[in-house]
Amino acid sequence: MKTRTIRALPCAATLVAAGLLLTACGSSGGSGSGEQAGSTSFEGRGPITYVAGKDTTGVVPKVIDRWNKLHPKEKVTFVQLPTDADSQRQQMIQNAETKSDAYTVLSLDVVWTSEFAAHQWIDRLPEQRFPLGRMLKPVVETAKYRGALYAAPASSDGGLLYYRSDLLKKAGVSGPPATWSQMKADCAKVEKLPEAKGMSCYAGQFQKYEGLTVNFAEAVDSAGGVVTDADGRPDVDTPAARKGLDFLAGAVKDGTIPKEAVTYQEEDGRRAFQSGKLVFLRNWPYMYALAGKSKVAGRFAVAPLPGLNGPGSSSLGGHNLALSSFARNKATALDFMKFFSSEDSAGTFLKEASLAPPYTRLYDEPSLVEQYPYLPVLKQSVLHAVPRPRVVNYGDVTSAVQQEAYAALTGAKSSAQALKDLQSALQKSTGQ
Known part of the structure; x- marks a missing residue:
């Protein structure tokens, strides 16, 4: 299954959304007019904060400095949170629950938009302030909740298969693998080379955190299964889903995935590949620029993720800019969001940090494709990516996925038992 639809949630004084009782919900429909969206008035100018995970690219401060030089009375302070997504989400929620104005503009994982909007932790935005028509449609959809815009797409993300092109060529392999079995066969050939002594075959992000949810969902989707069906109902206890989880668990057991990879987050895998x-290695496009400056520069390439019977599906990643409902100086914040998410800024992040842009043109510009040959692969990864469940209580869902997937990878449970337990947990957390 390549796409999923999310059912519109009914607005009422009290509603049940994915098993979570809410006492209020935002207004639905269009974008509003003027400088208001819904009941929000974007007023006040002065210093603000931009809150995001730890910057591993070095580019974010440069873009913020550019803003600060142009707006000396409305300076932005960059608040860096931990690297892992779960900790970022938790700190942002804690700030919202205390109604603190310490955080202004939030960099949200695309899958958090619905949760933050439903809880009224972020403001509905005026659509006319952002060039949504120039962006990839799947990316724009991640910024909406119940048909209204609650965030500005700043970057997208699609999983890529990084591979040692030099070693595959020397081993007589003509190109990257399209299936998991082909990948294992290619590794067997490469590992016979003297240069490959001590190398392992494959890794992704398998520590018990959001990255494991992404990798698990990709394995399930790439085997023809789903985590939730088209109506948002959990449907993970299936033969297809088992084939996906069996691939991951079996690869750890037989050494295709090194045992230490169950501790890997993005940066751990990147360093292992580069060394x-x-x-x-399965990783995001941000790694391309960094690997290009490492000891494997000129000796690697990227391809679509492999799957069971052909190319697999990535989980849709990326980050959206949202405005904290409790922030001050919202007029400044809205202008900064437009600046930071502009096509010009997206081009800077692409050129200096190989981040996936939300803008269609940047994938198709011949001069950029020549300079960044991974762009066509990345565009297809994004366009065919499968969203993670966009549910209000996403924290419960991802926690259950991480718990059961990790148990299967480490051998604590069989794939069959892990999926059976996961189905039960997801039904409980979503109320379906």
Whole structure:
């Protein structure tokens, strides 16, 4: 299954959304007019904060400095949270629950938009202030909740298969693998090379955190299964889903995935690949620029993620800019969001940090494709990516996925038992 639809949630004084009782909901429909969206008035100018995970690219401060030089009376302070997504989400929620104005503009994982909007932790935005028509449609959809805009797409993300093109060529492999079995066969050939002594085959993000939810969902989707069906109901206890989880668990057991990879987040895998420990690695496009400055520069390439019977599906990633409902100086914040999410800024992040832009033109510009040959692969990854469940109580859903997937990867449970337990947990957390 390549796409999922999210059912519109009914507005009422009290509603049940994915098993969570809410006492209020935002207004639905269009974008509003003027400088108001819904009941929000974007007033006040002065200093604000931009809150995001730890910057591993070095580019974010440059873009913020550019704003600060142009707006000396409305300076932005960059508040860096931990690297892992779960900790970022938790700190943002804690700030919202205390109604603190310490956080102004939030960099949200695309899958958090619905949760933050439903709880009224972020403001509905005026659509006319952002060039949504120039962006990839799947990216724009991640910024909406119940048909209204609650965030500005700043970057997208699609999973890519990084591989050692030099070693595959020397081993007589003509191109990157399209299936998991082909990847294993390619590794067997590469590992016979003297240069590959001590290398492992494949890794992704398998520590018990949001990255594991992403990798698990990709494995399930790439085997023809789903985590939730088209109506948002959990449907993970299936033969297809088992094939996906069996691939991951079996690969850890037989050494295709090194045992230490169950501790890997994005940066751990990147460092392992760049130091010559891996033939293949699943990671995001941000890594391309960094690997291009490492010891494997000129010796790697990227391809679509492999799957069971052909190319697989990525989970849709990326970050959206949202405005805290409790922030001050919202007029400044709205202008900064437009600046930070502009096509010009997206081009800077692409050129200096290989981040996936939300703008269609940047994928199709011939000069950029020549300079960044991974762009066509990345565009297809984003366009065919499968969203993670966009539910109000996403924290409960991802926690259950991480718990059961990790149990299967570490051998604490069989894939069959893990999926059976996961189905039960998801039904409980979503109320379906």
